[in-house]
Amino acid sequence: MLRIKRVPTVVSNYQKEEGDEGGRLGGGCGRNCLRNCCLPGAKLPLYAFKRSNKAANEKAVLSYENKEPPVPFLDSLLLGEWEDRVQRGLFRYDVTACETKVIPGEYGFVAQLNEGRHLKKRPTEFRVDKVLQPFDEAKFNFTKVGQEEVLFQFEPSEDDEIQFIPNAPIDPENSPSVVAINVSPIEYGHVLLIPRILECLPQRIDRESFLLALHMAAQAGNPYFRLGYNSLGAFATINHLHFQAYYVAVPFPIEKAPSKKITTTTGGVQISEILNYPVRGLVFEGGNNLEDLSNVVSDSCICLQDSNIPYNVLISDSGKRIFLFPQCYAEKQALGEVSLELLDTQVNPAVWEISGHMVLKRKKDYEEASEENAWRLLAEVSLSEERFQEVKDLIFEAIASGIEEPDSVNLSFLEKPDVTPQSLEDVDALNKGSQPAMVSV
Amino acid sequence: MEPQLVLIEQSFHVRYSVWVKEALDELDDSFVITDPCISGHPIVFASNGFQKMFGYSKDEVIGKNGRMFQGPKTNRRSVMEIREAIREEKAIQISLLNYRKDGTPFWMLFHMCPVFSKEDGKVIHFLGVQVPIVRKLRQSGCGVGRNSLNSCEDGGGFRETVFRCCRREVTSDSVMEVGHGLALDYFLDTDDGELEVDQPCEASEVEKMKAATAISNILSVLTHYSEVTGRLVCGKRCCLSGMGLLGSSLNISFGRIKQSFVLTDPHLLDMPIVYASDSFLRLTGYARHEVLGRNCRFLSGPETDPATQFQITECIRAEKPCTVYILNYRKDKTSFWNFLHISPVRNATGKVAYFVGVQINNICNSQSKQGLSPEMQHLSVVGAVKVAVRSLSMNASTS
Numbered sequence: 037m038l039r040i041k042r043v044p045t046v047v048s049n050y051q052k053e054e055g056d057e058g059g060r061l062g063g064g065c066g067r068n069c070l071r072n073c074c075l076p077g078a079k080l081p082l083y084a085f086k087r088s089n090k091a092a093n094e095k096a097v098l099s100y101e102n103k104e105p106p107v108p109f110l111d112s113l114l115l116g117e118w119e120d121r122v123q124r125g126l127f128r129y130d131v132t133a134c135e136t137k138v139i140p141g142e143y144g145f146v147a148q149l150n151e152g153r154h155l156k157k158r159p160t161e162f163r164v165d166k167v168l169q170p171f172d173e174a175k176f177n178f179t180k181v182g183q184e185e186v187l188f189q190f191e192p193s194e195d196d197e198i199q200f201i202p203n204a205p206i207d208p209e210n211s212p213s214v215v216a217i218n219v220s221p222i223e224y225g226h227v228l229l230i231p232r233i234l235e236c237l238p239q240r241i242d243r244e245s246f247l248l249a250l251h252m253a254a255q256a257g258n259p260y261f262r263l264g265y266n267s268l269g270a271f272a273t274i275n276h277l278h279f280q281a282y283y284v285a286v287p288f289p290i291e292k293a294p295s296k297k298i299t300t301t302t303g304g305v306q307i308s309e310i311l312n313y314p315v316r317g318l319v320f321e322g323g324n325n326l327e328d329l330s331n332v333v334s335d336s337c338i339c340l341q342d343s344n345i346p347y348n349v350l351i352s353d354s355g356k357r358i359f360l361f362p363q364c365y366a367e368k369q370a371l372g373e374v375s376l377e378l379l380d381t382q383v384n385p386a387v388w389e390i391s392g393h394m395v396l397k398r399k400k401d402y403e404e405a406s407e408e409n410a411w412r413l414l415a416e417v418s419l420s421e422e423r424f425q426e427v428k429d430l431i432f433e434a435i436a437s438g439i440e441e442p443d444s445v446n447l448s449f450l451e452k453p454d455v456t457p458q459s460l461e462d463v464d465a466l467n468k469g470s471q472p473a474m475v476s477v
Numbered sequence: 478m479e480p481q482l483v484l485i486e487q488s489f490h491v492r493y494s495v496w497v498k499e500a501l502d503e504l505d506d507s508f509v510i511t512d513p514c515i516s517g518h519p520i521v522f523a524s525n526g527f528q529k530m531f532g533y534s535k536d537e538v539i540g541k542n543g544r545m546f547q548g549p550k551t552n553r554r555s556v557m558e559i560r561e562a563i564r565e566e567k568a569i570q571i572s573l574l575n576y577r578k579d580g581t582p583f584w585m586l587f588h589m590c591p592v593f594s595k596e597d598g599k600v601i602h603f604l605g606v607q608v609p610i611v612r613k614l615r616q617s618g619c620g621v622g623r624n625s626l627n628s629c630e631d632g633g634g635f636r637e638t639v640f641r642c643c644r645r646e647v648t649s650d651s652v653m654e655v656g657h658g659l660a661l662d663y664f665l666d667t668d669d670g671e672l673e674v675d676q677p678c679e680a681s682e683v684e685k686m687k688a689a690t691a692i693s694n695i696l697s698v699l700t701h702y703s704e705v706t707g708r709l710v711c712g713k714r715c716c717l718s719g720m721g722l723l724g725s726s727l728n729i730s731f732g733r734i735k736q737s738f739v740l741t742d743p744h745l746l747d748m749p750i751v752y753a754s755d756s757f758l759r760l761t762g763y764a765r766h767e768v769l770g771r772n773c774r775f776l777s778g779p780e781t782d783p784a785t786q787f788q789i790t791e792c793i794r795a796e797k798p799c800t801v802y803i804l805n806y807r808k809d810k811t812s813f814w815n816f817l818h819i820s821p822v823r824n825a826t827g828k829v830a831y832f833v834g835v836q837i838n839n840i841c842n843s844q845s846k847q848g849l850s851p852e853m854q855h856l857s858v859v860g861a862v863k864v865a866v867r868s869l870s871m872n873a874s875t876s
Contacts, residue, residue, distance in 0.1 A: 109848065115860025116853040119820075123798055123856070132863055133827040138871045146871065200848040224864050259560065260868070285730065285868030287561050291554070304549075321553055357553045 038165035038370035042384060043154045044273045046128065047218045047228065048181040068183045070214075070233060075206055080186055080214070082204035083113060084193035085255045108257035109198065114215070115283075117187040118225050121217050126185060128152060131221045141407030143289035146393045149402035153220050153395065154382070164269045164366035167341045171238040177276035178216065178230045186216045187227065190252060198255075208234050213248055218280065222388060222395050226282040229263065237277035239268050240341055241349075246334035249279045250326055253355035260285040262352050264387035267337075269346030270363050271386035279351075280387070289392030289410075290359055291352055295319050301438040303328030309428075310359070314414035315390050316424040317361035318431070326355065332435055333358050339434035345427060348387035361390050362427045365417040378413055385417040480759065481515065481540055488512040488521045492594075492601060492710055497702035498522065504698070506691040507531075507607040509543065510592075513563065513600060516732040516755055517542055521602070530585075530607060532578035543605065548576040550674055559589065564726040564869070566591045566600050570688060572610060572678050584610040586680035588688035592699060595709035602710075604699075606691045608684050727752070730865035736858050737836040739773065740822070743793065743829065747772045751831070760838055762808035773834060776815070778806035789819060796821045796829050800855065805836075813838050818855035822863050824870035833862045 044051075050067055065073045121127065129152040136148040163169070171177070189212045193199050206212055211232040218226045229252055231237065231245035249263050263281040266272035295308035298318075305323040310316065318336070323329030333349070340347045340362055350359040365385050368374050381401050383389060394410055396402045401409075419427060432439070489497065507526035511518055519540045528534060531546060538545070547556060551574045562569035568590035576582050585607045592602040680688075696712040703710045731740075737756035741748045749770045758765060761776065768775075777786060785803045792799035798820035805815040816837040824830035835858045840851045849857065 112849060112857040112861075113853070115864070116849060116855075116857030119856035119860040119863070120853070130823075132823040132867055135827045136825050136867070136871055202848070202850065224867060225860065259557070260864070283864040283868075285564075285864055286871055287557055291557055295554070322549060324549075353553050353557065 037163060038367060039161045040164050040366055040369045041159040041161055042273075043158070043382070044160050044162075045153070045218075046220050047274065048176070048178070048185055048216075049126065049128075049219050050180050050182055050185075051176045070179045070181065070183065070186065070206070072208075074183070075208060078183055078206045079203045080183065080206055081113070081117070081188040082191070082199070082201040083110060083188050083255075084191050084199040084201075085110070085251050086196055086198050087192040087251070108255060109200065110252070110255040111258050111261065113188060113200070114227065114256065114261075115225060118217060118227065121185070121187070124184070126217060126219060127221060128219050131224060131226070135402070137405075138286060139405050139407055139410065143292055143392060143407060144287065145289050145405070145407055145410040146284060146286060147402055147405040147410075148222065148393070148395045149399060150222065150395050151397060151399070153222070154397055162273065162366075164346070164370050165344075167267050167269045167344050167346050168240055169238060169268055169275055171236050171275060173236070176274060177236060178214075178228070178233055178274070178278065179236065179276075181216055185219065186214050189214050190229065190248070192251070211235060215252075221282065222393070223282040223284050225261070226280065229279040229281060231277055231279075239266075239272050239275050239277055241265065241267075241334050241337035243331055243334045243338075245277060246337065247327060247330040249351060250330045250355045250358075252279075252281070253351045254326060257354055258283070259353050261354075262288070262350060262391075264351070264391070265337075265349040266386045267341055267346050267348070269344075269366050270348050271366065271384045284393065288350075288352070289313070290315075290317075290350065290390070291357070299432075299439055301328070301332055301435070303332065303438060305329050305332045305438075307332070314411045315361050315363065315418040316421070317359055317390075318428070320358045320360065321356060329355075329358070332438065333360065335435045336360055336431045339431050340427070343427075343430055345430075348390050350387050350391050352391075359391070361387075361417075362419055362424070363390070363417045364419055364423075368416060374416055378416060381413070383413060385413060390414060390417060480755070481517075481519070484515050484755070485512070485519065485521045485540060488515060488602070492706060492708050493699065493702040494705035497698070500698050500702060501695065504691075504694060506695070508691060508695055509538070509605050509607075511543060511603045511605065513603060513726075513729045514732070516735070518563070518603075518729050518732060527607065530577075530609065531575070537578070546575040548574070548580075548582055550574055550582055551576075552677070559587070562589060563603060563729065565872075566726065568692075570680075570685060572680055574674060574678075575607070582674045584612075584674075584678035586610055586684050586688050588685075588692055590692055590696075590712060592696070592710050592712065595703075595711050602699075604692060604695055606688050606695070608680070608688045608691070610678050610680050610684055612678070726869050727865060730869065731862070734858055734861050736854060737838070738858050738862070739768070739834050739836075740831045740862065741773060741834065742831055748793075748832070757836065760807075760813075760836060761805075767808075776805040778804070778810070778812060780804050780812060781806075789817075792819060793821075793832060798859075800852070816840050816851055816855075818852075818859065820859045822859075822866050824866055825868075826870070830866060830870065831862075833859055835859065 050069065065071070068074050122130070134148055134150045136146065139145040139147050189204060189206065191213055211234060213229065213231045214233050216228050216230060218228055229249055231248050249265070253261070253263050261281060261283050263279050265279050268275060290310070290313060293313040294311045296311055297306060297308045300306050303323050305328055306321050308319045310319055320329060320333050323332070337347065337349060337360065345362050346364070346366060347360060347362045352359065363385070365374070369379070382397050383394060388395070392410070394405065396405065501522060502525055504524060505526055506524060507530045508524045509520045509527055510522040512521045519542060520538050523535055523538045555571050555573050558571055559569060570586065570588045572584060573587045574582050574584055587605060587607055589603055589605040591600040592604055593599065594601045699710050731752055731754065734754060735756060736754065737760045738754050739750045739757055740752040742751045749772055750768050753765055753768045758768070774786070781804045785801050788799065788801055798818065800818045803815050803817050804812055806812050818835045820833055821829040822831045822833050835855045837851050837854060
């Protein structure tokens, strides 16, 4: 069994040290949680989104984009509710008081100095060799958060129009999905999307939940609001199904990386391989509708988790581009194959770090942050070329039924010169040295 | 829509003499001019060549954002690169798949650059030129010019303008000039149909040069017609703003926010307003230049409660948020109750860089309309401003 020790992230004010359950008495368990004891009579804002985006034709898409309100309602709702929790003092620190910068260089890695995020927590052991683990009621899960940490319920609308109810009862029969704050935010607006929270699903992608996450990205309609997912073994610390999301109004390095098209599925989803980036991965984009795109990605994720391969997912560009990274850092770490120097930074390479947003705990690391350092860390996260090839084959096998030209999928695609022009430029630029230039900060 | 059209008109007339549009209309190139200072970063001018290439009339594109020409197969990474160029106020030249009004996609070379105000170095417009990309794959064995000619003959009588362009090309031996007939290229591309849309497309050197030439021609027209007004524009940033004016990227981010709000800079003498939203101007009746650089107290008047003013001052001193009802006055001296929220806003260094003030007039109406309570409307503006200020100062803080 492989284990690593790490400081768990405190996402809720009710996330106590193990065996540290000091309960107060009152109505229910006394902390206004989301379990049966406190749910009766509880109300939360409810945002119901339009499910159908079935574009009858391309024109429909165009006119829709055009009519888009300046700030989509979900964006305002989320920002408003989040700022409300700021002013109510629910966060462990003010993340906007944490220094942050774009590291000079080709890719523009983003570094943040966050000295408060990991204070007052003892390192805990995490099992990293099992991507799927059963839900454990005894451990912390999101039904234990306080209702004040939940911003709103998020669900598909019944009559297919966007709806907002400021005070909607929480109906356990209705299996509500909720958006809650992360009390240790890594950027402004850091929230958790917890699909069907009361069903206590373990951290495991399924089609419905992934589509929900994609809807959230699309409805927020802000390219700088991204959602992420970490599987167990890829630095998820809570085994209760959740996605994370936050705002940073700069491009992530991964979004700038060139890619090479591999294939297009029958549903119009284009799958490409990321080039010239320290972590090998796939990009999914396009699709005749949101559901096509969602299903291809979730089927790929399901394939990975069923094969016990840890992975991270980034939903970017308002749900229009999705990045998938199988990874092996935690495994290497457990096997003692990661250098002490990297471990010392205590950076856990989860989805945000892989995407190029580095949250650093030591001032020294922040001040010395360079593209080279970021690159060196992320290179350790990536599968090897050979292993990535195997994993890719596995994924394409799993989703093969939906691929137009199955022949082109196997190994042959690598030979296909199908690089976009701007990619070529980037490749040229990068070929000057596969290592990014040293940068002084 | 009305007030925006007024802003769009102003966007041009403030800078250029009245003849500028006629001069721009004489250029053959396809191009648009956009104004990042207006909410939604709309198109404020579209050339005749543009209308021909995209099949839209002027009225259909003025006031719209350029994203309306993107479609399902437009490369998202390219869209991101353009978004970032706008944010960083830089020029960009990139191949992009766009869609005409009839829904047909086509590849073009998009060349965009900022247009600066000479006096303060602020970006006032973005200029975007579109050059259709002629596929070289299909032209094996013959010169570019020849091929254009052939294609044209095949579709003889397609459209008067097209034909005229072709005739012009026939007489020209120079490969360099081929691209000049925009309508011709448009026509050629229609010929290609959807087949090659999936294939990425790279512009030739000729096309790149054509785009660059168009940019410089248009810039010189703009510069020329701005001389008359004394508010000069230029293609290169001539001076850096020292007055705490905001960059166009912040303006674009703030432009998305519909509510009434102002940003004030506590590090400048007397904490002047450095940004005022369109709604704020509508609410108070002032023009933008009348409020920028002034302290917010000009909104107060004889009946304003000094205790409330004191409360605001105290909150600002303590760098704490506060919410008050304050009696304010419009430019025409009429008073209104302002449900005001003020909050400090930190930049990427973690220090308080601005204060944001969000005004809500007439609370009773505001709730039903938007669905969010007035308090939530306050806070959503604060959140959006915090994200924009923090993120957009990330690059600056490293230098």
